[in-house]
Amino acid sequence: MIRDALTNEGIEVIYTGLHKTPEEIVNTAINEKVDVIGISSMTGAHNLIFQRVFELLNERGKNIPVFAGGIIPDGDIPKLKEMGIKEVFLPGTELKGIVEFIKGLS
Amino acid sequence: MAKVLVMKERKEKFTNLSNMDIKSVYTPEDVKNIEDSKDIGLPCEFPFTRGIHQTMYRGRLWTMRQFSGFGAAEDTNKRFKYLLKHGETGLSTAFDMPTLMGYDSDNPRAAGEVGVCGVAIDTIADMEILFDGIPLDEVTVSMTINAPASILLSMYIAVADKKGIPLNKLGGTTQNDMLKEYTAQKEWIFPPEPSLRLITDTIIYCARNLPKWHPISISGYHIREAGSTAVQELAFTLYDGLTYVEGVIKRGLSIDEFAPRLSFFFNSHNDFFEEIAKFRAARRIWAREIKKRYNPKDERSMTLRFHTQTAGCSLTAQQPYNNIVRVTLQALSAVLGGTQSLHTDSMDETYAIPTEEAVRIALRTQQIIAHESGVTNTIDPLGGSYYIENLTNKMEDAVYEYFKKLDDMGGMVSAIEKGFPQKEIKESAYSYQKEIDSKERLIVGVNDFIEEEKAPVEVFKTNPDVERKQIQRLKDIKGNRDKKRLKMALEDLKRAAHGDENLMPFIIEAVKSYATIGEICDVLKEVLGTYKEPIV
Numbered sequence: 001m002i003r004d005a006l007t008n009e010g011i012e013v014i015y016t017g018l019h020k021t022p023e024e025i026v027n028t029a030i031n032e033k034v035d036v037i038g039i040s041s042m043t044g045a046h047n048l049i050f051q052r053v054f055e056l057l058n059e060r061g062k063n064i065p066v067f068a069g070g071i072i073p074d075g076d077i078p079k080l081k082e083m084g085i086k087e088v089f090l091p092g093t094e095l096k097g098i099v100e101f102i103k104g105l106s
Numbered sequence: 107m108a109k110v111l112v113m114k115e116r117k118e119k120f121t122n123l124s125n126m127d128i129k130s131v132y133t134p135e136d137v138k139n140i141e142d143s144k145d146i147g148l149p150c151e152f153p154f155t156r157g158i159h160q161t162m163y164r165g166r167l168w169t170m171r172q173f174s175g176f177g178a179a180e181d182t183n184k185r186f187k188y189l190l191k192h193g194e195t196g197l198s199t200a201f202d203m204p205t206l207m208g209y210d211s212d213n214p215r216a217a218g219e220v221g222v223c224g225v226a227i228d229t230i231a232d233m234e235i236l237f238d239g240i241p242l243d244e245v246t247v248s249m250t251i252n253a254p255a256s257i258l259l260s261m262y263i264a265v266a267d268k269k270g271i272p273l274n275k276l277g278g279t280t281q282n283d284m285l286k287e288y289t290a291q292k293e294w295i296f297p298p299e300p301s302l303r304l305i306t307d308t309i310i311y312c313a314r315n316l317p318k319w320h321p322i323s324i325s326g327y328h329i330r331e332a333g334s335t336a337v338q339e340l341a342f343t344l345y346d347g348l349t350y351v352e353g354v355i356k357r358g359l360s361i362d363e364f365a366p367r368l369s370f371f372f373n374s375h376n377d378f379f380e381e382i383a384k385f386r387a388a389r390r391i392w393a394r395e396i397k398k399r400y401n402p403k404d405e406r407s408m409t410l411r412f413h414t415q416t417a418g419c420s421l422t423a424q425q426p427y428n429n430i431v432r433v434t435l436q437a438l439s440a441v442l443g444g445t446q447s448l449h450t451d452s453m454d455e456t457y458a459i460p461t462e463e464a465v466r467i468a469l470r471t472q473q474i475i476a477h478e479s480g481v482t483n484t485i486d487p488l489g490g491s492y493y494i495e496n497l498t499n500k501m502e503d504a505v506y507e508y509f510k511k512l513d514d515m516g517g518m519v520s521a522i523e524k525g526f527p528q529k530e531i532k533e534s535a536y537s538y539q540k541e542i543d544s545k546e547r548l549i550v551g552v553n554d555f556i557e558e559e560k561a562p563v564e565v566f567k568t569n570p571d572v573e574r575k576q577i578q579r580l581k582d583i584k585g586n587r588d589k590k591r592l593k594m595a596l597e598d599l600k601r602a603a604h605g606d607e608n609l610m611p612f613i614i615e616a617v618k619s620y621a622t623i624g625e626i627c628d629v630l631k632e633v634l635g636t637y638k639e640p641i642v
């Protein structure tokens with residue numbers, strides 16, 4: 001759905017599919033030379049996953065902006081932002097909000 | 107001449123969540139094609155539109171079954187005992203992501219996920235702790251497990267065996283529905299055909315050995331949660347069900363040997379009457395199709411029994427206390443629709459696993475409906491309503507349109523490979539979200555009646571030490587098992603997987619040898635392959 005909303009706005013989306021490890025996500029992002037990485041996490045493992053994504057990006061010297069979505073408790077958001085997450089979109093977000101955020105990055 | 111003042115209506119069009127136009131009023135004209143004896147009838151009579159039991163809730167209330175699971179097995183065991191103490195009448199187990207995907211807790215893919223969104227189960231040792239002190243011959247246990255369902259069921263059987271409980275005393279349900287995984291929930295391991303084989307194996311094994319077990323819960327819940335309409339939920343679920351039935355029939359069983367133990371699982375969403383009509387239509391379509399295709403002798407082969415859960419996706423993070431009201435209405439739909447068991451969502455579920463207090467309010471909601479509202483006094487109280495009967499018919503017609511499309515595509519597996527149900531669901535989800543964004547559809551607290559301050563709710567935290575402890579327990583078990591027995595069990599399983607024997611006895615022997623869920627899945631993956639999703 002997010003992919004459709006973005007594609008309709010002329011944004012190219014590389015969809016990795018579900019159940020990807022941080023390694024797989026970062027590899028795809030670098031290989032496809034993306035401008036921004038969006039990761040949805042609904043299982044509660046977000047802190048660890050995002051930390052690992054930033055570690056991997058740093059190791060490879062890439063500074064690709066990352067945003068998050070999914071089921072993420074409010075209390076964890078400051079920590080994620082501190083880690084470098086540009087924005088966290090929670091349930092109830094308008095699709096337009098995500099599109100504008102991405103357009104604002106470039 | 108009298109002046110007539112006609113009030114302008116608030117909207118040009120009134121629609122339900124399946125985008126059906128709803129008229130301002132329904133009259134006998136709208137039900138004139140309905141034949142009472144043929145289409146509606148009485149409870150416990152074909153086509154079972156009004157319910158599957160003669161006395162329904164006057165005889166026995168629905169089972170109040172709250173889905174729960176987190177942390178290590180001992181944490182969930184404690185929550186189970188808490189729920190039973192507060193009047194819950196059946197257990198329902200949530201597993202963590204690694205267990206759902208068939209990974210052990212020490213697999214790198216499990217990092218950060220162990221015991222987080224459900225309970226972590228690696229071996230039969232965890233399963234023994236999970237059900238410690240719970241009388242498995244008295245309480246029915248539901249397990250939300252799909253790709254590795256045969257393994258978890260085998261562990262349950264092995265635990266009962268150890269406790270000396272005869273298998274014919276075990277009552278409960280394994281979800282075990284992979285078709286809806288490919289279309290909606292997306293927690294898969296093997297490709298569709300081998301998955302169907304495993305499901306058929308469990309249905310046949312249970313028919314012969316666990317006569318009180320529901321080996322499958324054919325689920326629309328997740329289809330709806332992925333964004334489908336009520337019609338799509340109903341159509342895909344019933345079609346999935348017919349696909350499973352045909353698979354078992356092809357293996358030589360008669361319909362009456364297994365169909366009475368099939369069960370269904372539906373969502374109860376926001377549109378109150380649409381949901382009630384959906385449940386009524388579900389029973390009628392299922393009865394008609396099973397009768398037409400297989401002409402059973404046992405009436406129970408035609409009765410659709412179902413569990414309902416209120417719609418998690420309808421809950422809002424904004425003003426979370428409002429969720430209690432949403433859940434109440436949705437639960438009431440399920441009860442008026444004749445559900446056999448019910449899970450009411452907790453108000454804080456958009457944040458995390460619910461706190462004990464939130465779960466207790468959700469359970470109390472069911473108890474208030476059951477004991478205070480009076481709706482359980484008579485069966486199918488909305489039967490005969492012009493609107494409900496008309497809507498039940500419309501649901502049925504819309505379902506048959508989907509059946510035809512799926513038939514034309516060569517059945518569900520081939521439709522999944524073409525991405526058809528996935529695409530239909532995605533389009534519905536997208537247009538629903540656009541309606542919310544444009545405020546055509548109002549969601550209280552989300553796109554209207556917004557408040558700046560969030561109502562504070564306490565958020566449940568899982569114990570961060572669970573992962574380390576679980577990995578340690580797994581390590582201890584791996585170090586202490588009979589390696590010879592284990593090796594033989596896994597080799598036998600592999601050999602059987604290559605052939606066409608029923609795999610259940612081999613999986614049971616493997617779990618009894620303390621094989622881990624990951625080890626068993628690895629053997630099966632090697633023989634059966636893994637699934638790659640088509641991008642739609």
